[in-house]
Amino acid sequence: MKRSTRRRLIQGVLYAVFAAVVLFIILAADWGRIQSSFLDPEVAAAAFPEIVTIAAKNTIVYTAIAFVGGMLLGLLLALMKLSPVLPYRWLATAYIELFRGLPALLVIFGFAYAVPIAFGWRPPGGNAGAGLIGLIVVSAAYIAETIRAGIEAVPKGQVEAARSLGMNSAWTMLTVVLPQAFRIITPPLTNELVILIKDTSLLFIAGMAIGDRELTTFARDALTSQANSTPLVVAALLYLVITLPLTQLVAKLERHNKRGR
Amino acid sequence: MIPVAHAASGARSTTVPAIEVRELCKNFGSNEVLKGIDFHVDQGEVVCVIGPSGSGKSTLLRCVNRLEEPTSGTVMVEGVDITDSETDLDGVRTRIGMVFQQFNLFPHLTVLKNLTLAQQRAKKRGKAEATEVARRNLAKVGLAEKADAFPAQLSGGQQQRVAIARALSMDPDMMLFDEPTSALDPELVGDVLEVMKQLAREGMTMMVVTHEMGFAREVGDRVVFMDGGVVVEQGKPEDVLGNPQHERTKLFLSKVL
Numbered sequence: 075m076k077r078s079t080r081r082r083l084i085q086g087v088l089y090a091v092f093a094a095v096v097l098f099i100i101l102a103a104d105w106g107r108i109q110s111s112f113l114d115p116e117v118a119a120a121a122f123p124e125i126v127t128i129a130a131k132n133t134i135v136y137t138a139i140a141f142v143g144g145m146l147l148g149l150l151l152a153l154m155k156l157s158p159v160l161p162y163r164w165l166a167t168a169y170i171e172l173f174r175g176l177p178a179l180l181v182i183f184g185f186a187y188a189v190p191i192a193f194g195w196r197p198p199g200g201n202a203g204a205g206l207i208g209l210i211v212v213s214a215a216y217i218a219e220t221i222r223a224g225i226e227a228v229p230k231g232q233v234e235a236a237r238s239l240g241m242n243s244a245w246t247m248l249t250v251v252l253p254q255a256f257r258i259i260t261p262p263l264t265n266e267l268v269i270l271i272k273d274t275s276l277l278f279i280a281g282m283a284i285g286d287r288e289l290t291t292f293a294r295d296a297l298t299s300q301a302n303s304t305p306l307v308v309a310a311l312l313y314l315v316i317t318l319p320l321t322q323l324v325a326k327l328e329r330h331n332k333r334g335r
Numbered sequence: 336m337i338p339v340a341h342a343a344s345g346a347r348s349t350t351v352p353a354i355e356v357r358e359l360c361k362n363f364g365s366n367e368v369l370k371g372i373d374f375h376v377d378q379g380e381v382v383c384v385i386g387p388s389g390s391g392k393s394t395l396l397r398c399v400n401r402l403e404e405p406t407s408g409t410v411m412v413e414g415v416d417i418t419d420s421e422t423d424l425d426g427v428r429t430r431i432g433m434v435f436q437q438f439n440l441f442p443h444l445t446v447l448k449n450l451t452l453a454q455q456r457a458k459k460r461g462k463a464e465a466t467e468v469a470r471r472n473l474a475k476v477g478l479a480e481k482a483d484a485f486p487a488q489l490s491g492g493q494q495q496r497v498a499i500a501r502a503l504s505m506d507p508d509m510m511l512f513d514e515p516t517s518a519l520d521p522e523l524v525g526d527v528l529e530v531m532k533q534l535a536r537e538g539m540t541m542m543v544v545t546h547e548m549g550f551a552r553e554v555g556d557r558v559v560f561m562d563g564g565v566v567v568e569q570g571k572p573e574d575v576l577g578n579p580q581h582e583r584t585k586l587f588l589s590k591v592l
Binding site for chain 1: 426428431437439440441443457502
């Protein structure tokens with residue numbers, strides 16, 4: 075058999091297997107039941123407009139708060155990890171290793187209940203606010219490592235040039251190193267943001283007031299009350315509406331960065 | 336009023352060397368790079384440091400503004416011991432211009448911002464004054480029209496001239512050059528050397544680590560030959576380059592001339 079004939083034959087078999095699997099799923103699945111429990115237009119319509127005006131809005135607000143908080147705390151941790159002061163380095167390393175090693179769900183749960191007990195202080199925003207502190211604490215650990223990598227990726231000559239001009243280390247970091255570091259880590263940071271959007275779904279563990287619910291909690295409640303899974307599908311689509319433009323942006327930024335080098 | 340570049344030099348005693356290095360040793364781990372260097376540069380003098388790679392000449396230069404921490408010995412800049420922890424190192428550094436082999440311009444800033452940044456942050460100059468000084472120095476290196484360009488848009492030779500203008504914008508008393516033309520394409524070397532010659536003619540104190548023997552011969556007041564972490568031989572360029580006394584100098588020159 076000729077080489078090209080054989081290759082075409084193998085490809086044909088692969089397509090046939092794929093088609094058979096798809097066909098089996100289509101035939102085996104009960105489409106009537108799938109439609110009535112996941113794609114019920116009446117149940118979907120009932121979720122609106124609250125699923126957008128409350129749930130999707132809250133998801134975006136929580137993500138923004140957690141990202142800004144995570145960036146600030148992450149930057150502080152990254153600078154501590156690169157600090158010449160040994161205890162700072164220990165502290166930052168311990169923090170990062172601890173919170174990257176724990177499930178986010180556990181940390182959110184812990185902070186939602188531990189903070190009010192430990193400090194006698196209830197964070198603004200009720201249970202959602204308390205849960206958000208846990209989310210900030212976790213995301214800061216990941217963001218800190220990303221920022222540290224970015225700082226270390228800035229060529230040493232940049233610091234030497236700034237210091238030889240008489241600039242102190244703080245101004246050098248602020249005006250020379252960090253602007254370049256953030257340019258380098260824009261794609262991984264945007265990735266962190268996308269992960270954070272999805273991780274806001276873990277906030278349910280803190281227990282939420284009706285108006286504080288984000289997409290997943292809202293959909294779960296709707297599922298329970300309507301005895302129908304359609305709200306999950308609507309929530310899934312809304313997540314994609316938020317995340318897809320962002321992942322496209324990441325891809326665009328990565329292409330842009332490559333061109334600039 | 337235009338600020339005078341060397342306002343302090345008149346008041347300073349001319350007997351104090353610009354740079355004075357005594358018994359300087361520098362180790363990288365177990366590797367001895369500098370083995371007890373005695374070295375000086377007088378005010379207004381142009382000293383070219385030559386030698387094979389690995390001879391320690393760049394390390395010596397980098398010890399002068401303490402980019403490298405000396406292992407032992409003293410480094411005096413205008414009579415101030417810069418290895419003393421009480422010394423205001425950032426203040427001393429504003430008086431020492433440094434030019435790197437790899438230019439090290441700030442890629443995220445325009446040429447003009449490259450020149451004004453340290454003036455504003457380290458010398459606390461106002462924006463207007465810093466901009467004026469920057470434009471004057473850009474004109475001096477022949478790149479006035481590149482103020483708004485980014486470094487990546489310039490050739491290597493242009494980048495190095497911007498780097499020189501950036502160092503000059505701090506109104507330094509002396510300039511250190513660390514192989515300033517080694518990373519350049521041959522046809523771009525001339526423009527950079529021309530700017531350096533002009534500086535020398537104006538009386539700038541210069542320490543130049545270089546492989547450009549023509550420059551050393553033409554511009555240098557003194558040539559220092561280093562090998563294996565020690566100063567082997569030094570003197571007038573025509574003596575060291577034309578009539579070397581040491582075997583190691585002869586061997587090196589036979590390879591590069």
